[in-house]
Amino acid sequence: MGDIIKGETGDWEIVMGLEVHAQITSKSKLFSGAATNFGGDPNEQVSLVDAAMPGMLPVLNAECVRQGVRTGLALKAQINKRSVFARKNYFYADLPQGYQISQYEEPVVGEGEVQIDLADGTSKSIGIERLHLEQDAGKSLHDQHPSKSYIDLNRSGVALMEIVSKPDMRSADEATAYVNKLRSIVRYIGSCDGNMAEGSMRADVNISVRKAGEPMGTRTELKNLNSVRFIRQAIEIEAKRQVKVIEGGGEITQETRLFDPTKGETRSMRSKEDAHDYRYFPDPDLLPLELEDAFIDECLKSLPELPDEKKARFMADYGLGAYDAGVLVADQETAAYFEEAAKAAGDAKLAANWITVELFGRLNKAGTDLGDSPISAKQIGELIGLIKDDTISGKIAKDVFDEMFETSKDPGVIVEEKGLKQITDTGAIESIVDDIIANNEGQVSAYRGGKTGLLGWFVGQVMKQTQGKANPGVVNKLLKDKLDG
Amino acid sequence: MALDKQTVAKVAHLARIRVEEDELETLAGEMNSIIGWVEQLGEVDTDGVEPMTSAVDLKLRLREDAITDGDYPDRVLKNGPSTEMHFYVVPKVVE
Amino acid sequence: MSDMLTLTLAEARDKLRAKEITAVELTDAYLNAMEQTRDLNCYITETPEKARAMAKASDERIAAGKAGAMEGLPIGMKDLFCTNGVQSTAGSHILEGFTPTYESTVSQNLWDAGAVMLGKTNLDEFAMGSSNLTSYYGGVKNPYTKAGSNQSLVPGGSSGGSAAAVAAHAAIAATGTDTGGSIRQPAAFAGLVGFKPTYGRCSRWGIVAFASSLDQAGPMTRTVRDSAIMLGAMAGFDAKDSTSLDVAVPDFEAALTGDIRGMKIGIPKEYRVENMPADIEALWKQGIEWMKDAGAEVVDVTLPHTKYALPTYYIVAPAEASSNLARYDGVRFGLRVEGKDLNEMYENTRAAGFGAEVRRRVLIGTYVLSAGYYDAYYLKAQKVRTKIAQDFKNAWGQCDLLLTPTTPSAAFAMDEKIDDPVAMYLNDVFTVPASLAGLPGISVPAGVDKDGLPLGLQLIGPAMGEEAVLRAAGVLETAAGFSAKPALMAA
Ligand SMILES: [Mg+2]
Ligand SMILES: [Zn+2]
Numbered sequence A: 001m002g003d004i005i006k007g008e009t010g011d012w013e014i015v016m017g018l019e020v021h022a023q024i025t026s027k028s029k030l031f032s033g034a035a036t037n038f039g040g041d042p043n044e045q046v047s048l049v050d051a052a053m054p055g056m057l058p059v060l061n062a063e064c065v066r067q068g069v070r071t072g073l074a075l076k077a078q079i080n081k082r083s084v085f086a087r088k089n090y091f092y093a094d095l096p097q098g099y100q101i102s103q104y105e106e107p108v109v110g111e112g113e114v115q116i117d118l119a120d121g122t123s124k125s126i127g128i129e130r131l132h133l134e135q136d137a138g139k140s141l142h143d144q145h146p147s148k149s150y151i152d153l154n155r156s157g158v159a160l161m162e163i164v165s166k167p168d169m170r171s172a173d174e175a176t177a178y179v180n181k182l183r184s185i186v187r188y189i190g191s192c193d194g195n196m197a198e199g200s201m202r203a204d205v206n207i208s209v210r211k212a213g214e215p216m217g218t219r220t221e222l223k224n225l226n227s228v229r230f231i232r233q234a235i236e237i238e239a240k241r242q243v244k245v246i247e248g249g250g251e252i253t254q255e256t257r258l259f260d261p262t263k264g265e266t267r268s269m270r271s272k273e274d275a276h277d278y279r280y281f282p283d284p285d286l287l288p289l290e291l292e293d294a295f296i297d298e299c300l301k302s303l304p305e306l307p308d309e310k311k312a313r314f315m316a317d318y319g320l321g322a323y324d325a326g327v328l329v330a331d332q333e334t335a336a337y338f339e340e341a342a343k344a345a346g347d348a349k350l351a352a353n354w355i356t357v358e359l360f361g362r363l364n365k366a367g368t369d370l371g372d373s374p375i376s377a378k379q380i381g382e383l384i385g386l387i388k389d390d391t392i393s394g395k396i397a398k399d400v401f402d403e404m405f406e407t408s409k410d411p412g413v414i415v416e417e418k419g420l421k422q423i424t425d426t427g428a429i430e431s432i433v434d435d436i437i438a439n440n441e442g443q444v445s446a447y448r449g450g451k452t453g454l455l456g457w458f459v460g461q462v463m464k465q466t467q468g469k470a471n472p473g474v475v476n477k478l479l480k481d482k483l484d485g
Numbered sequence B: 001m002a003l004d005k006q007t008v009a010k011v012a013h014l015a016r017i018r019v020e021e022d023e024l025e026t027l028a029g030e031m032n033s034i035i036g037w038v039e040q041l042g043e044v045d046t047d048g049v050e051p052m053t054s055a056v057d058l059k060l061r062l063r064e065d066a067i068t069d070g071d072y073p074d075r076v077l078k079n080g081p082s083t084e085m086h087f088y089v090v091p092k093v094v095e
Numbered sequence C: 001m002s003d004m005l006t007l008t009l010a011e012a013r014d015k016l017r018a019k020e021i022t023a024v025e026l027t028d029a030y031l032n033a034m035e036q037t038r039d040l041n042c043y044i045t046e047t048p049e050k051a052r053a054m055a056k057a058s059d060e061r062i063a064a065g066k067a068g069a070m071e072g073l074p075i076g077m078k079d080l081f082c083t084n085g086v087q088s089t090a091g092s093h094i095l096e097g098f099t100p101t102y103e104s105t106v107s108q109n110l111w112d113a114g115a116v117m118l119g120k121t122n123l124d125e126f127a128m129g130s131s132n133l134t135s136y137y138g139g140v141k142n143p144y145t146k147a148g149s150n151q152s153l154v155p156g157g158s159s160g161g162s163a164a165a166v167a168a169h170a171a172i173a174a175t176g177t178d179t180g181g182s183i184r185q186p187a188a189f190a191g192l193v194g195f196k197p198t199y200g201r202c203s204r205w206g207i208v209a210f211a212s213s214l215d216q217a218g219p220m221t222r223t224v225r226d227s228a229i230m231l232g233a234m235a236g237f238d239a240k241d242s243t244s245l246d247v248a249v250p251d252f253e254a255a256l257t258g259d260i261r262g263m264k265i266g267i268p269k270e271y272r273v274e275n276m277p278a279d280i281e282a283l284w285k286q287g288i289e290w291m292k293d294a295g296a297e298v299v300d301v302t303l304p305h306t307k308y309a310l311p312t313y314y315i316v317a318p319a320e321a322s323s324n325l326a327r328y329d330g331v332r333f334g335l336r337v338e339g340k341d342l343n344e345m346y347e348n349t350r351a352a353g354f355g356a357e358v359r360r361r362v363l364i365g366t367y368v369l370s371a372g373y374y375d376a377y378y379l380k381a382q383k384v385r386t387k388i389a390q391d392f393k394n395a396w397g398q399c400d401l402l403l404t405p406t407t408p409s410a411a412f413a414m415d416e417k418i419d420d421p422v423a424m425y426l427n428d429v430f431t432v433p434a435s436l437a438g439l440p441g442i443s444v445p446a447g448v449d450k451d452g453l454p455l456g457l458q459l460i461g462p463a464m465g466e467e468a469v470l471r472a473a474g475v476l477e478t479a480a481g482f483s484a485k486p487a488l489m490a491a
Helices: A062-074 A172-189 A228-247 A293-301 A307-318 A322-329 A332-345 A348-365 A377-388 A394-407 A411-417 A426-439 A441-448 A452-465 A472-484 B005-014 B021-043 B073-077 C002-006 C009-017 C023-036 C048-063 C105-112 C160-167 C184-189 C224-234 C278-293 C306-327 C342-353 C356-369 C375-395 C421-428 C432-437 C466-480
Strands: A004-007 A010-023 A085-089 A099-103 A112-117 A123-135 A139-141 A148-152 A159-165 A201-211 A220-225 A256-260 A265-268 B087-091 C043-046 C074-078 C116-121 C173-178 C193-196 C216-221 C264-268 C297-301 C401-405 C441-448 C454-460
Touching (some): A010 A172, A010 A228, A062 A159, A123 A172, A159 A172, A172 A228, A172 A307, A220 A228, A307 A332, A322 A332, A322 A348, A348 A394, A426 A452, A452 A472, B005 C356, B021 C375, B021 C421, C009 C023, C023 C074, C074 C105, C074 C160, C116 C160, C160 C216, C184 C193, C193 C224, C224 C441, C224 C466, C264 C278, C278 C441, C278 C466, C306 C432, C356 C375, C375 C432, C441 C466
Parallel strands (some): A220 A256, C074 C173, C264 C401
Antiparallel strands (some): A010 A159, A010 A201, A112 A123, A148 B087, A256 A265, C173 C216
């Protein structure tokens, strides 16, 4: 369901398409042999080509093409066997050539589709318009000096995939789910590390508002949003701004806007005044890129099981619900962790439950993630195994889990060391039950007089005496037999 | 298609070349004579003709993904008109 | 010393190898000649110390029996080639003082072959021009003058400094680059052999770009043999240039067999332009006869889109240039003129840094690519370009080479034509079609006009047809026996 903005004149719908820039995982840049590592010293990872020295020429990186095609295939998209690199001309301090080499009329990847998973367990299909390869620009530092900007070209020429969606999104939830899904896909196939904090993924949001059933409104483009949180905030703020402008009798100007998270506002970007006239033309330093069928086949064969396929398999093979399956396949590590735990436990549903509820809860609280989990998949499987074979009760298991999280010890060892093994020996439990009945005549007669709710109190007494280790089923049965009989 | 002074001024701004107001007239005249002359291409029937973007009949060659360049900031910055702390420096940009 | 200056490149090479002369002697003779001819303004930057050091190293290699193809031969390097540690200006104010930290592939190939650099030769700014008058560093005088006149003539352009230097014996040979005729036209104006090879034969890496889909380097020499030797050293596959041809470099000198019997020479009727001077018309006819006399078969061919080549060129080249020259923005190298903000800095820098012709072409190029005009101008021109290239392909069904005049006139005075850009552009009417099609074209000095000024004939071949072009050029050269000498020449 889309977000509705309640305006003074009625309800407004948000319409959005996203352009996601994802940095391709490669050792060297798209058109030069300079390194792409994050965080180098200023202008260190810069070749003469990246600095656009006179006479320098681009030579295309094969790995970047391969990753672009693999990503296209993962988006179920059309792969164009012929594509063309074009120059997008504009002046900017961190754009050394005075143009960006990108793909315009003939991108390497055409139309495709992505399923997004929404919080209510439903899915929605978002159309992909295209994916093209292009160079990143350098970086301008505006806050180092009162009257100067500093230019670092380390990112200049780094390979990006620009993934352009159709205007199929209607809410901030859908937009963030879409970004999360793209992130999941590129991380699965290894074409991008998905690290938004380091700028490996950034989104531009094309956003407009309209009354239900009306044609599309004029859109603005929110540039360079580098976290899911900012995407959400920027959408909410910009959509409200647009409604306010229109309801105030104004018109939306088609323009590029910048989201300022500290001020909580969006504002027009002065530096993009020429955005309507990039003077694209095919780059004469490069020839058309032609792909062989065999190459595309190789790319296809190299793809791992993708999130949607994995989700379907988890639902079919493990009987998981859509929501749990969606959560578990979000990244490959989680999915693999789950599958190992499920195998060790011999019970997939319990494993899914322990992982999504207990483990994720604890990891979240500790501010860490699965990669740093103190509990291994095998250990969580073993813990579930101990519950299933009645070695410990579910309640004790939570204590054991806490101990595992603190110490990384195997659950068997903790149970052994602390003597937490469940007492299932009926004789031993029976003697305790007998003692309690003998020593609490008042409660016994009250129970027998009709206050059957006291059964819980009796169970509690047994558990207290056994430090919770008595098998609850056995305790219940014995107590009922003796009190009722 | 006659270029007026305003169009020339717009194009000059796109190309980031300062053109003084009193030069616009002359420049518009020169550009018009060139544009007028190239418009004879309209006589050529190019229906269904593919545009030629390269003079060589080659396929694009790809290079292997390896770090073979860079790591020489001093060479990169050597000719910079204004540099500080291994950065190029420009007048402050307001986004 | 003066004897040494009259040696062709091939002769000097042989004498160096035979140790009859040394590279240091030869280089000193040329450094001296450069001083004598400084008034011509052939060089933007002279590099005498570098030249002497390189010559000394050449003599050592010759002594060690390790002479390269260009060993010890002192040449001029067009100042469009970036040279490591030596100012490289492209004839523009905007690159004044720019000292690359890298060496262009073609110049490196020449140094690897043992050539000696005398300096960086003058040129039209960013190679945009046919007169050398657009250079920020001043015009170049053609060493030739009209008989009985001392009026200064242009050497042609854009490789005007290279042409004047070689003609005036201020270099034994020089590099040129040709985008629409910038090697062939000045060669014709200065009585030299100028060869633009197939697009992709010489790497463009490290050459300041003018129009990327057209730019091609080539030699400017006194003889066809010299051209073959020097091209062999310049050419070769370069992985750093995506448009470089990955083919072996033939032994071009070996192609000069002098035998063109049975070769079919096409005469394109569209090159008979209006108002062509009678001298040129006559020379062309003479050239046809020479070809026949040598046993070639002459056939009439048609290149129907010839008249559209120039307007096509004057859309395509400025469009590419407008983008190629965007990097001259005052941020990373070259001139900067400050302004109150970044945009003002850009506009001030580029207004002060670019001359009138460059500015005009950048504006035209920007205009034809801009929103609403792209299809009508740029795309249209690229389609017409396809038809022009197709014309040539059709011609190769009937002939092996084409013979045409190189230019529609001899060298003109330095104060002519400058006010009318289109009149200036017409200089390239015979050279531009082969550039658009990426084909090899050579200009051979074949005669003089009524004023005694050199005139050239052009041979055009199919892609990678350099050997046939050179073979026929050698025959033409022999038949013509061009012997005019410039008025201004070092001795
Ligand atoms: Mg975009
Ligand atoms: Zn982009």
